Amino acid sequence: MGNTFTPPPEQRFKHEDSTFTDGEAGSNSNDTAILPKARREPRGLKWFLVVTSIMSSMFTQSLDNTITADLVPAITNTYNSTELLPWVSVGYMFGAFVSLLPMGKLYARVNNKYLYIANVVLFTAASAVCGAAPTMPAMIVGRVLLGIGGSGLYCGIMTLIATLADDHEVPLYFAITGVVWCIGTVLGPVVGGGFASINDSTWRWSFYINIIIGGLFFPIYLFILPSVDPLADQSPAPKTYERVRTFDWLGTLLLTGCTVCLIMAINFGGVLYPWNSGAIIALFIVSGVLGVAFGAQQRLAFFTTPEDRIFPVPLLGGRESALLFASTICSNAAALVPIYYIPLYFQFTRGDSALQAAVRLLPLIILFGTGNLVQGVFLLRVGYYWPWFFAGGVLALAGNLMLCTSSTGINSVPQELHGAVIDVLVTNLRKTFITASVGAGIVLLVSLLLKRVFVESGDQAQFPQEFKDNVEHVLTEKANGMFRWVHLQLEELKLKRTRLAILKALQSLPKDLEQTYENALNRIPEELREITFRALILIGFIPDSIDLTSVAEAAVIEPMRDTTFNPDSRFLHPAHDMLELLGSFVSVTSPWPFTT
Structure with missing residues (x-):
């Protein structure tokens, strides 16, 4: 730390000579983690290329987190399938959640470079599957593989930075990673909406772009990225077969089952099935049972060893590490919910384009990225970490509470900024937003509304099924995610008594909510x-x-x-x-x- 003030021991970082002792970690010496002392290699231009290539992976991974927010209408129109639509987003989360812990353990057991390259290849191949998918099931398979590859990229990025960078550089590079993640997240809806707005098939380039970026930096991964074997210090180094044989396969299986049931229950409950239905209740019960079994298996190291289990149980034994674990979960939830759903809210309720919705998100993203950089720089100089957790927790709690309690009559961002990013968010969200947004596939709800209000009830129910499907297709295609727009057009179409009148109305649909309201006002006597x-x-x-x-x-x-x-x-x-x-x-x- 040089001449920098050194904080007291209870708030001090673990530097190169420090370890997690038995008292801190609640485990034996096999769980001790020692940070490297050596200066990083490579340096200079090669290091710049390595960091740039790693950050490109973070960019594509974060891009895919939100890119489907604007692609759902286009995907629905292409495959004409709404029953499986929730899995377009659920599939990615499923693949990511299931593979995160196993990927972290793999990076601690096999060569980091080759595992990282394998995940780059998997992520790129999955992007090709999504882009060229001929059916909705193929798209879902591609999204699951994208989630697995994205999880592998994320673990690889964190591992490579912590392993290759000098100890005093790690917080700064983690902060840069956060900024890149913010950029990719905010550009996801813009890129997806931009490609989808060209024509009916260009949305596929939202996935093909990952292939271009991955191919551009692949030579750097192959020839410049250093090779790091985490078990190279063992004598003799274990063979590949031994590393695979001792992997915690039972823990991975239990975690997968628990995650699958939980994600299906949360995303299908209230959307495809009632919350009190037997299927949803059974999924929650099975998920809970498998979760308890997973916890017991990890705690007792059943069919594995304390060194090989996929969950770092000793981390929960120390006060600071347990709090850090819980804080990470809470901070991710506090950040991801607004980032993902704010664009959806404005597109589905106010008729904003992808670009307009992204602009409304910019204040949050800019301050989020700035906060990452500021925290990364000052944390190096000060050494205290608890003020950042305290201040961040207070701001996150206050901001999300205001999101949940804001009224419907507050003006939009361009009219009133109130001088701070939390106020920006408050001016744009209403209380019902967070509740109504839970669940996957808002366009699925649009389609269900079409069937319920127009197709399955009223005089129009007598029309041929082909005609009903055509009406549903036209409205879904032109809605561009505007739920309110669809509702208003349905109210107009319900007044038509002939197929010819409905066809004429479909040919002259208003392009946005503003024109819809103007037409409605002009019709008033x-x-x-x-x-x-x-x-x-x-x-x-x-x-x-x-x-x-x-x-x-x-x-x-x-x-x-x-x-x-x-x-x-x-x-x-x-x-x-x-x-x-x-x-x-x-x-x-x-x-x-x-x-x-």
């Missing part, structure tokens, strides 16, 4: 426009829900002229008549008395 205007103002200024009967009674009063109530101006059927006038502009939260 001239003599009712003033009443409609007063009703909208009344609903807009009342913070709570209000029934349409009360709105109808209040809207007939002309406050600028005569405030006396004229019974002759009342609607014959206040709630129904007001709903007919305002149906395109309000959301009904209860069927009676039509509360908005």
